[in-house]
Amino acid sequence: MEPHLLRTFVTVVHRRSFSAAAEELGYTQSAVSQQIAVLEADLGVALLRRRPVRPTPAGERLLEHAGPLLLRHRAARADVLRAAAGPAERLTVIASPLACTPAIARGLTANRSVATLRTVGRERVAERFASGAADLGLVDGIAAPSDPLRLPDVGTPARIGVAEEELVVVLPDRHPLARRRGLALADLADALWLRADVAVPVERLREIAGVGGFRVAFGYDGEDVHTVVNLAAAGHGLALLPASVAAGVPLTAPRVVHRVEALYGPSSDRAAALAAQLRQPPSSTPPGTSAAGS
Incomplete structure (x- = not known):
């Protein structure tokens, strides 16, 4: 599987269109169609359904492999050029x-x-x-x-x-748990949390706590940690952050x-x-x- 064919396949899947993929990649639409045909012929399976454009079950599996394979290819190229x-x-x-x-x-x-x-x-x-x-x-x-x-x-x-540093739970000063000396994450599963890229994601909270819950109360799509702290302090949801960037109650369990x-x-x-x-x-x-x- 040639990297440029994989790249074309991934682009078609993500754009859900042969013409949109051609525009993004700088090819003609017929060139994109030919590249997909070559890839399908090489593997001996159909990878895409055409109307609407979406991957077949085999295409879904290839998509899972394509990202890491293309990344390794770029990494090898960059490493050689650095040397x-x-x-x-x-x-x-x-x-x-x-x-x-x-x-x-x-x-x-x-x-x-x-x-x-x-x-x-x-x-x-x-x-x-x-x-x-x-x-x-x-x-x-x-x-x-x-x-x-x-x-x-x-x-x-x-x-x-x-x-490495400890994590703290950021919450309003008047929150019932604000004066605790430490908090266990599993005990906060029923609390409302902030969704923010710079805070620990709620999916990761569920994973490390080993329980469900951790409902999102408010979403923030920026990367300013001060905004996250201010939102948590205002009661829009709890946030788990490093101790060096925010004041809060230390997370004592699990030990992460x-x-x-x-x-x-x-x-x-x-x-x-x-x-x-x-x-x-x-x-x-x-x-x-x-x-x-x-």
Whole structure:
């Protein structure tokens, strides 16, 4: 399966139209049809129904594989080009919004090799890094202490944990639970929560709590953490955030932390040195004893 044929197939499925896919890819409609026909002939199965355009069961399965395969292809290409270009004098860093903690921001400021910092959604950091958009990627997520984050398969970049900190539940000052020294996530399953890209998603809350619930009361589609804090403080729903960006009641169960990892090419000494410089010592503060929860 040639990568350009897979890319055409994915575009047709997403756009639900051969003509729209042709416009996006810069091909003629007949060229798109020919590429899909070649892919179907190679696999020996029909991948698309034409009216309306939608994948067959075989096409659905191919779609599941196509994203990771295309990403690995872009990652391999970017890795080869990085090696051919040699060491970068000035580094571009790409980060999810909450990956740039105060301590990491200070580290980036202190390192004169950093030229640019860009932020994208946490689910896109590994993909953008692997595609060659940055020399160093910083991605955050929730994990058990010292456990690696679950990231897309983007080849073999070097990755290290650079920071871990406790999580806090952000809620209004007058909330009945606001004076607690700690909270168990499962006990908050019946509460109303904010849906926000920069907070822990409600789907992840259900997963780590091991129970259902966690209904969404209000949705916020931006990436400004201060807006999330203000919405939670105003009573629009609870939010789970790192302790460094918000005051709240510490999460004491289950034992999970906000973790930040750095991704860099194994041949990039400057990026490796920056990742090592950003690495923070593990916190010795037990959950439930931070100033945020006092």
